[in-house]
Amino acid sequence: MPTLLALDASSTACSCALIQDQSIVQRFEIAPREHTRLLLPMIDEILAEAGVSLEQLDAIAYGQGPGSFTGLRIAAGVAQGLAYGADLPLMGISTLDALALAAHRQWHARYVIAALDARMDEIYVAAYRCHEGTLTALLEERVMPPSKLSLPQGDDELEWLGIGSGWQLLSAMPVDVQAALVQTLPDELPAAEDIARLAAASWKRGARGGSPHEVIPVYLRDEVAWRKT
Incomplete structure (x- = not known):
């Protein structure tokens, strides 16, 4: 099994998970508009708990969407920065x-x-x-x-x-x-735990992710639209 870090900020929930040897360490918190503040500390916590450094990971997975426009950009940006710093491939997983x-x-x-x-x-x-x-x-x-x-x-x-x-x-x-x-x-939200499981299964089938510069959130809409209230 690969050692993978997964993160998601596509909804009101902020989560990250690490999968290693079929065991998972995870953090999940419903915290609207707090993703930027919470995500990096969560990642630090689970890496420390698992005793794993970024350099020991095989890849980083992220919730690529669909979901909140802002949240998807946050998750993609954090995943991209970590992957660049540790020279790791990225795996985008559907929420x-x-x-x-x-x-x-x-x-x-x-x-x-x-x-x-x-x-x-x-x-x-x-x-x-x-x-x-x-x-x-x-x-x-x-x-x-x-x-x-x-x-x-x-x-x-x-x-x-x-x-x-x-x-x-x-x-x-x-x-x-x-x-x-x-x-x-209706109250269930995407979680990094399931993103990690899907990424690990994809890895076992031979997928190895892509370069950090290829990160593309999946919005499904052609344009980011807004409605005036």
Whole structure:
């Protein structure tokens, strides 16, 4: 198993995790607008707890999005700076993938729709089939109004678990989507622990990440948009 540091700031939660020999050290705190202050001290804490230096890492993984525009830039910037300083590759991991893995790992879900509140009456969403820690995308991640969400074609008889803040907009979703859900977990947020697990699995399959200068947050929207209040 590789030794990987993972970090995420894509939501109101700030988290980091270190995976080594199948064991994980992690920190997770819900702290809106505190990511810049918390992230580096968290990283220092888990490296010290694990007795690992940056130079001993194989790579750094980060939540590449979708999610908060500001949070994604914070995580990408910190990951990029650490990777440059220690000459390490970077691995960008989808935050929707991380949510799906959490649903599979903690609630044993086989079919998962991960959704995050994208603001402006839209959601970031993707759907998965999960089996023994492996995710297969049935609906590629995208941004859309919740009223436009539809189940993957041919899978309308399956029992789905919905996870992520996008499910706070459940009442705005089509009736058939609501009927297919056996459970929703609207308070769950992406966590660095699941980003670390996904990055480690990717590493085992031969992926080795990329250069720090290739860091690109995934916003899904073509432009960073805002609405005047």
